[in-house]
Amino acid sequence: MSKNPKMPAADEQDLPSNTEKNPDDWSTGGESMTGAQASYLKTLCEEAGELFEPDLSKADASKKIDALQNKTGRGHSH
Numbered sequence: 001m002s003k004n005p006k007m008p009a010a011d012e013q014d015l016p017s018n019t020e021k022n023p024d025d026w027s028t029g030g031e032s033m034t035g036a037q038a039s040y041l042k043t044l045c046e047e048a049g050e051l052f053e054p055d056l057s058k059a060d061a062s063k064k065i066d067a068l069q070n071k072t073g074r075g076h077s078h
Helices: 035-048 058-072
Strands: none
Touching: 035 058
């Protein structure tokens, strides 16, 4: 049976993911949000009935996305 290179080894599965790093600690967190963040954030704002802020930083956009996902239930498994 061959190993799947895309699957982490059992001992690597418990390591913290860099996708869960606090946005305040991102080295690029002060830069303008990415196009993907802007697109998703705009969708979430529309669904939540909130204004879209186009000038957010990457870190602030990430925090807003998290808050709106919690508000709308989008992006979280049920």
